[in-house]
Amino acid sequence: MKAVVYNGxxxxxxxxxxxxxxxxxxxxxIRITTANICGSDLHPYEGxxxxxxxxxxxxxxxxxxxxxGPGVNRIKVGDRVSVPFNLACGTCRNCTVGFTSACLRANPxxxxxxxxxxxxxxPYRGGQAELLRVxxxxxxxxxxxxxxxxxxDFAMLSxxxxxxxxxxxxxxxxPGETIAIWGAGPVGLMAAHSAVLRGASQVFVVDFEPDxxxxxxxxxATPVNAADVDAVEAITDATDGFGVDCGVEAVGYQAHDPAGxxxxxxxxxxxxxxxxxxxxxxxxxxxxxxxxxxxxDAAKEGRYSFDFGTAFTKGLAIGTGQCPVKRYNRELRDxxxxxxxxxxxxxxxxxxxxxxxxxxxxxxxxxxxxxxxVLHPAA
Ligand SMILES: NC(=O)c1ccc[n+]([C@@H]2O[C@H](COP(=O)([O-])OP(=O)(O)OC[C@H]3O[C@@H](n4cnc5c(N)ncnc54)[C@H](O)[C@@H]3O)[C@@H](O)[C@H]2O)c1
Ligand SMILES: [Zn+2]
Ligand SMILES: [Zn+2]
Numbered sequence: 001m002k003a004v005v006y007n008g009x010x011x012x013x014x015x016x017x018x019x020x021x022x023x024x025x026x027x028x029x030i031r032i033t034t035a036n037i038c039g040s041d042l043h044p045y046e047g048x049x050x051x052x053x054x055x056x057x058x059x060x061x062x063x064x065x066x067x068x069g070p071g072v073n074r075i076k077v078g079d080r081v082s083v084p085f086n087l088a089c090g091t092c093r094n095c096t097v098g099f100t101s102a103c104l105r106a107n108p109x110x111x112x113x114x115x116x117x118x119x120x121x122x123p124y125r126g127g128q129a130e131l132l133r134v135x136x137x138x139x140x141x142x143x144x145x146x147x148x149x150x151x152x153d154f155a156m157l158s159x160x161x162x163x164x165x166x167x168x169x170x171x172x173x174x175p176g177e178t179i180a181i182w183g184a185g186p187v188g189l190m191a192a193h194s195a196v197l198r199g200a201s202q203v204f205v206v207d208f209e210p211d212x213x214x215x216x217x218x219x220x221a222t223p224v225n226a227a228d229v230d231a232v233e234a235i236t237d238a239t240d241g242f243g244v245d246c247g248v249e250a251v252g253y254q255a256h257d258p259a260g261x262x263x264x265x266x267x268x269x270x271x272x273x274x275x276x277x278x279x280x281x282x283x284x285x286x287x288x289x290x291x292x293x294x295x296x297d298a299a300k301e302g303r304y305s306f307d308f309g310t311a312f313t314k315g316l317a318i319g320t321g322q323c324p325v326k327r328y329n330r331e332l333r334d335x336x337x338x339x340x341x342x343x344x345x346x347x348x349x350x351x352x353x354x355x356x357x358x359x360x361x362x363x364x365x366x367x368x369x370x371x372x373x374v375l376h377p378a379a
Contacts, residue, residue, distance in 0.1 A: 003129035009047030020133035025071030028137030036060035058126030084325035090139030152344030164190025170282025170319030171246035175199030183250035184212035243276035252285030268306035
């Protein structure tokens with residue numbers, strides 16, 4: 001089958017690799033109809049996280065069940081399914097309390113949490129390919145209505161829609177409250193969509209990419225272009241000097257200024273300044289325990305020197321981590337089915353798998369208009 005293979009920094013190619021097969025009674029094989037490229041894929045793509053050459057990319061997957069192992073009895077061949085990016089056993093201590101993002105059994109390295117086609121997330125191949133093996137299929141897979149309606153909306157259920165929602169949940173946004181989201185990438189846009197759905201009275205989205213900020217506005221947010229204004233000042237002024245009730249970090253450790261120079265603590269500093277005393281911050285942007293390519297020495301060892309003193313003085317609550325997709329994906333799917341949520345609106349490019357190298361290049365350079373790329377390997 002064809003698959004998107006990582007060869008080294010800034011180098012992916014579409015190769016023929018061996019088809020996956022049922023290895024365990026609880027496995028299913030999915031024929032991938034849509035696999036997305038994610039901002040998280042760019043960390044290994046840029047060589048900022050080590051990734052073994054020859055690995056197949058892709059953790060945002062959906063498709064049709066092609067084959068199931070003898071232990072699978074809920075999911076059937078022919079079902080249309082969404083594959084959460086967390087790959088989880090369903091029965092360990094963390095899975096049973098809903099933290100599939102920290103499964104204790106799926107990652108043989110011993111690190112909690114496993115996933116498809118991603119460094120340090122276990123030996124599992126990604127789904128930017130024609131076929132994908134899904135372990136513990138009955139537990140992991142989410143059923144979707146048959147047919148091809150809402151394909152792009154449902155494609156957002158494997159990661160970024162739940163992740164954006166998780167940011168808002170960690171920020172404990174209540175109806176009528178205000179929220180500031182740093183980052184208008186796919187995750188920030190999904191956080192904005194989620195915040196509007198949860199009844200925020202105003203949603204600010206900070207970035208400096210005009211095309212992405214325009215999308216944020218389409219999702220009902222107030223765009224704040226940090227290249228033109230001091231974002232903290234603008235948000236503070238717009239909330240009568242009070243600050244927003246809560247905030248979401250949807251940028252991650254490669255936060256940079258409009259000129260492109262990295263300052264890994266700048267987004268946390270902005271949030272801590274813009275959120276009111278006793279407010280809450282949800283951090284879904286990724287920070288790494290080691291980042292040899294970091295601009296600041298401390299950050300090379302995973303130490304991010306944001307303004308913790310002010311965070312403490314203000315009494316802020318900060319939540320972090322990978323999204324446990326299964327906690328939200330069923331309800332978010334139903335919002336799509338009933339026409340309330342339209343996460344697929346942010347997709348800018350639908351491409352054949354053979355176009356993946358160009359897509360990685362353009363998305364990585366954040367070329368105008370390349371917001372969210374989906375590949376259709378079955379096409
Ligand atoms: N926690 C999770 O489960 C989870 C899941 C998926 C993605 N992520 C992470 O979420 C983050 C965002 O993902 P994405 O796909 O949207 O990535 P992306 O790289 O497409 O978007 C990031 C956005 O942040 C903007 N930005 C950079 N510096 C900024 C600054 N100082 N102020 C304001 N905006 C700034 C960029 O212009 C860009 O639009 C990444 O770190 C990704 O790894 C986390
Ligand atoms: Zn992702
Ligand atoms: Zn588990």
